[in-house]
Every structure is written in C-alpha cells, then in structure tokens.
Amino acid sequence: MKINTDEIVSVLSxxxxxxGQDLKIDEVGTVLEVGDGIARVYGLKNVMANEMLxxxxxxxxxxxxxxxxxxxIIILGNYLEIREGFNVKRTGRILEVPVxxxxxxxxxxxxxxxxxxxxxxxxxKFRPVEKIAPGISSRKPVHEPMQTGIKAIDAMIxxxxxxxxxxxxxxxxxxxxxxxxxxINQKGNNVICVYVAIGQKASTVAGVVNRLRDAGALxxxxxxxxxxxxxAPMQYLAPYSGTAMAEEFMYxxxxxxxxxxxxxxxxxxxxxxxxxxxxxxxxxxAYPGDVFYLHSRLLERAxxxxxxxGLGSLTALxxxxxxxxxVSAYIPTNVISxxxxxIYLQPNLFASGVRPAVDVxxxxxxxxxxxxxxxxxxxxxxxxxxxxxxxxxxxxxxxxTELDAVTQRQIDRxxxxxxxxKQTQYHPFAVERQVLSIYAGxxxxxxxxxxxxxxxFETYMLDHMEKAHPEFLAVIRDTKEIPDEDKxxxxxxxxxxxxxxxxxxxxx
Amino acid sequence: xxxxxAGNYARAVLASVDDPAQFEQELEVxxxxxxxxxxxxxxxxSPLFSKDQKKEILSKALSxxxxxxxxxxxxxxxxxxxxxxxxxxxxxxxxxNDETLGRVRAELFVAAExxxxxxxxxxxxxxxxxxxxxxxxGLTREGSLDVKVExxxxxxxxxxxxxxxxxxxxxxxxxxxxxxxxxxxxTRKIDPSLGWSKA
Numbered sequence: 001m002k003i004n005t006d007e008i009v010s011v012l013s014x015x016x017x018x019x020g021q022d023l024k025i026d027e028v029g030t031v032l033e034v035g036d037g038i039a040r041v042y043g044l045k046n047v048m049a050n051e052m053l054x055x056x057x058x059x060x061x062x063x064x065x066x067x068x069x070x071x072x073i074i075i076l077g078n079y080l081e082i083r084e085g086f087n088v089k090r091t092g093r094i095l096e097v098p099v100x101x102x103x104x105x106x107x108x109x110x111x112x113x114x115x116x117x118x119x120x121x122x123x124x125k126f127r128p129v130e131k132i133a134p135g136i137s138s139r140k141p142v143h144e145p146m147q148t149g150i151k152a153i154d155a156m157i158x159x160x161x162x163x164x165x166x167x168x169x170x171x172x173x174x175x176x177x178x179x180x181x182x183x184i185n186q187k188g189n190n191v192i193c194v195y196v197a198i199g200q201k202a203s204t205v206a207g208v209v210n211r212l213r214d215a216g217a218l219x220x221x222x223x224x225x226x227x228x229x230x231x232a233p234m235q236y237l238a239p240y241s242g243t244a245m246a247e248e249f250m251y252x253x254x255x256x257x258x259x260x261x262x263x264x265x266x267x268x269x270x271x272x273x274x275x276x277x278x279x280x281x282x283x284x285x286a287y288p289g290d291v292f293y294l295h296s297r298l299l300e301r302a303x304x305x306x307x308x309x310g311l312g313s314l315t316a317l318x319x320x321x322x323x324x325x326x327v328s329a330y331i332p333t334n335v336i337s338x339x340x341x342x343i344y345l346q347p348n349l350f351a352s353g354v355r356p357a358v359d360v361x362x363x364x365x366x367x368x369x370x371x372x373x374x375x376x377x378x379x380x381x382x383x384x385x386x387x388x389x390x391x392x393x394x395x396x397x398x399x400x401t402e403l404d405a406v407t408q409r410q411i412d413r414x415x416x417x418x419x420x421x422k423q424t425q426y427h428p429f430a431v432e433r434q435v436l437s438i439y440a441g442x443x444x445x446x447x448x449x450x451x452x453x454x455x456x457f458e459t460y461m462l463d464h465m466e467k468a469h470p471e472f473l474a475v476i477r478d479t480k481e482i483p484d485e486d487k488x489x490x491x492x493x494x495x496x497x498x499x500x501x502x503x504x505x506x507x508x
Numbered sequence: 509x510x511x512x513x514a515g516n517y518a519r520a521v522l523a524s525v526d527d528p529a530q531f532e533q534e535l536e537v538x539x540x541x542x543x544x545x546x547x548x549x550x551x552x553x554s555p556l557f558s559k560d561q562k563k564e565i566l567s568k569a570l571s572x573x574x575x576x577x578x579x580x581x582x583x584x585x586x587x588x589x590x591x592x593x594x595x596x597x598x599x600x601x602x603x604x605n606d607e608t609l610g611r612v613r614a615e616l617f618v619a620a621e622x623x624x625x626x627x628x629x630x631x632x633x634x635x636x637x638x639x640x641x642x643x644x645x646g647l648t649r650e651g652s653l654d655v656k657v658e659x660x661x662x663x664x665x666x667x668x669x670x671x672x673x674x675x676x677x678x679x680x681x682x683x684x685x686x687x688x689x690x691x692x693x694x695t696r697k698i699d700p701s702l703g704w705s706k707a
Contacts, residue, residue, distance in 0.1 A: 011693075015689055015692075015693075023678065023679075023680055024678075024679075025641065025644040025645060025676055025677065025678045026676065026677050026678075026679065027646070027675050027676050027677075028672075028675060028676070028677040029675065043675040044675060045646075045675055046646075046675075058687060058691065087677065089677075
C-alpha cells in the first residue's frame, strides 16, 4: 500500500476545519480508587446498570455496582494507567460488540477487537453483549442433529441443534478436543461456530487456531479469546460477547450456530474475583449469590427458533473442569442442572486408552433420539444395551473364571464395541460412516475379528464400502434411513471374510 | 433532599430563619473561626467539657454578635452532643440554599493565566452558557440562575476551557480534541475517494 501525502494533508486540514464544532456536555464522575481491574467512581448520578463508560485516557469501563454514594466500574482494558481523580464519562450506550460476517475467521477479544494482527474488522453492525434469551413463543423443540463427528457421542449422547450439552471432566481428559472435533466436523454443514477461550494460555489458544485453520474450519469460525493474562473483566465478558456474535447469525441470517465455552469454571472464577473486589457478599466456595444466574442467563440464550423467527439455532457446548472428579462442587452442579445433558470424561478411561474418554454409562442427553437421524437411532439402540450388559459383566471377565457361552459372547461383543468407539483426535466421522461402523459392531460382524484389529477392520470396511458400495453411504446420507438390510448384510459379511482371509495370508 | 441527622438539622433551622442566605454566611464565619483555630474546635467538640461549661463560654464569647438562630443551633448541638455535625450541617444548608435560591456552582478551568479583562469576559460568558444550556447541565430550575464561577488554571489541558457544573462537564480543550481525533483517524473507514490509495 502506498500513502499519498496530499490526501493525508487534505484529510487533516478538513479535520482542523471542524475544530471545536463537536462540543458536547457530558455527565462525568471522578475516580476515587482504582485497582485490580475495578474502579470506584464518585458522581455519575444518572448512570445505567451495565452502561459503557469512558475514562479520561480512552479506556472503557462497565458500570457494575450502582451504590448510594459511588459507582463500581469494571475496567475493560489496562487499569494500570488509570489514576485517582480521572474523569469518567458516560456514553449512554450498553456494552456492544461488532457482529456479522466480517468476523468469520478472526480472533478477537471480549470486546470484539481483533487480536490476530489482520487489521480492523470491517463491520458496522453491533449487538448488545447482554441480551435476554428468546422466550417460549419464539422457540421450537430441538429436532435436528448437531453432528459432533464422534461415534460415541453421536450414537449414544446425541446433541441437537439448539441444545446445551455440557462437557465435563478433570484436566487433561480431552474436553477441548471434543469441542474442537465438533467444530471441524461442521465443515460443509453451513454451521457458524464460535469458540470462546476463557482463561487459557495464549499458546494453547494459538494452537487451537492453527488446528482449525489447518482443518479448513476457520472460515466459518470466530475465536473469542480472553487469555489467562487478560484482566478478569474480559474473562467474565467473553462468553456473552461470543454468544452475541452467534446470535446475529441465528436471528438475522436464520443459520445454525455452535458456541463452545472453554471453560466456564474459569469464567466463574473471574466473576468471583470481580464480585469480591466489589465487596459483594461471598457465598458457597466464596462465589457470589448470583453465580447461578451468571451461567443460566448465558446458556438460556441457546435456542432453536421456530418458523416465524427464521429457524436459526444456537447450540451451546459449555465445558467445565472438575477437580479430582468432584462433580458435586458448586459450579459443576449449577451447570449440570442448567444444561440439557452432560458428557462425562474420565481420567482412568483416558489413561487406559479409551479416547475420547467418554463415560457412556453416566453421560446423558435429555433431548435423546429427537436429535438423531433414523438410521442412527436404529443401530444405536442395541449399542447402548450391549455396552450396558458388558459393563455389568466386565468384573467377571477380570477374574479369569470359566464363563458360560452367553456371558462370554456378551463380554467379547462389549470389548469390540469399546474398541470400535475409540477415535483419533481431529478425525471426525460423517454420520453415514458412523452408522456403518456401528452397524458392523452391533450386528456381530466384529465378533470374529481379534480385538486389537477392530479399528484396522473399521478403516478397511469403510474404504471398501466407499469403493465397492457407495450407494449404501449415499442412501444413509440422503434418506437418513438404513439401506436395504439384506444387501448391506451380504456386503458386510463379504468384507469381513475378505479381511480375515487377507490377514491369515499376511501371517503366512 | 438531604438525608441523615445533619440534613434534618439543616432543614429545621432554615425553616426558622427569615433570611437563609444571611444565616448561611453567619454559619460560614463561625465555621471558619472554628477551623482556623483548632483549639476552639477541639474545645467545642471535646466530651471532656460539660455542657454547661461549653454553653457558658459560647455565650460569653459570642453573645450579641450572632443571631438567635445561630446561637441556638450551637447550643442545641451541645445539648444533643452532636457538635461534630456542625460542618456537615453547614454543607447541607449550602446545598438546600443552592436549590431554593437558584445558585449554581461552576468550575472553569483554563490552560494559562489570563489578564483581568479577558478573565472577567470569560467568566461572564461561562455564566451565560450555563444559564442558556441549563438542561444539558442537569439543572431543572426555571427562572433566573445565580451562577458562581470558580476560576482555575490547569496546564495539562493544553489550550481551551473546561466548564464543570456538578456531574456535568463541557470539554472544549485541545487535549480532548486531539485525543478524539487520534481515535477517529485510527478507527474510521477512510473514504476511498480521498483515502488510502493502493499501490
């Protein structure tokens, strides 16, 4: 880009000509004290709750506490440059963030300011960060699937568009991995994704952004990052900003959207810090009394809109990190009670190689079958039962005692199904491939395959299906039904035989 | 309305005097005398002296010089052991009088020391602005306003003036103008017809 000095001079002289013409009378207050991301201000008698305020040096703030003699402000920016005695100006506006298509592929902070070094966000659309969730009359029940691309989840804990599904587990159990796989799996599905990173290391966020870019997922994704080094107010705000950005697509473009909050325990910590600094009384675990409302008003904004409102949807995937599997702590119980289901991740499963480490026994989705295609509903019913039977018998298997044939068969089936549900990270499965895999498992085509070869067989089977019988995949994709079962069974048996003989040949 | 005990005393005593402005001045003199002589203030506020001692000394020192209302107020405060409230009562009297008499306190900041004539002209202009734009300054009173302008020099505004009335501020300084300008230049979309040209 070349800069033409004459043009700059003309812009400058025009600006100078306007000097003194935009005189305004503002309502102001004076900073009494400042520190740790908050300021106490005297004056501003008419300020509104949640109004944006501007400090003398241009830093923005948010009216948080309206008290008799002073106003408590959370500072959205560098608070170290604000000093006692500064003037604080009312803006008369509620906090807003830029929204719209210009944000796709960008990394922004909690105020919508770009932090990816790609220049300004070119949009003139704004949306309030805090917005009341849609009411009953504008919603409709959740009925379409939001495919995660993860077999264990799509088969047994299905997520629907407009649902709120919690991902909960200890540190290092692959919570974010599930969310990121889900975002990657939305490629080509016309779903807008928002990934809100709260209180994470900047390096982790950079890693996620690169991952998404490599997978081609950044084109339909907005990343809102409030890193661990950002002040608490930004970490508190980021989930609301991300939701506002998604809502724009849900309400005004009628699109399906997916928002991942990674993770809400850190947001609760940031909110606790702010509340304690503001001297709001501490309650359980020192969280303020309204910490439930903090999450409930956020997650209520997830919705499936009805025909009158454009059929858009906002699916929320909040993530909560537990300490040593303690799900009865304050924040986990709150969020569990708000959401429409939970995906539990277990460290011992993760350690024993079951990845994703989803504990299908205690994970639930309250929307259930409504969010599955027919074919998946059909194959997954038996999967659940087989796995439940396996878990009940698993303890016997470890004793090494002689078992009757039926029990032994159930255990063998269970082991293979567990193996089948394992999946590598960043490799989401399209739903038709998932259906075929699970069909093979529940109809017993895996029973003759050694457990350690199950995943190898799965790839082999899917490759062959794609090459030799693409019609099966197409039927599932288009009609959402299981294809002609006799033909499918014959093809399956053929492939299984071919695999087994091929393997024997290898050994020889 | 002013809350708390000081506000109650202020309202009560103002209701009983004929000339509130005159009474305010009287109290101001007393307050000034108290503040400039810490011994007097500590004597008046100290619980070590009995009520009678205080009243006796007050009457010896002040009788005849003060109106009955002022003298009674001082004595009542002694009787009720509320001597410490004197200064906040005065403050409340001042703000009640501001409201009833239409007085407005304005602060005027300029960047450099001015000569006498331009200073008076500026102060007069400030008074005019406040009365003519009173709604913008959060003033609801109709009729005439008695604007008292306090004039101060504040170097860091670079040039121009700041006029402050209560919580409202009119900022006509070069500092703010430059700051806003900078922000506009950074964030505004530049008109392609005269803006950046691509190489």
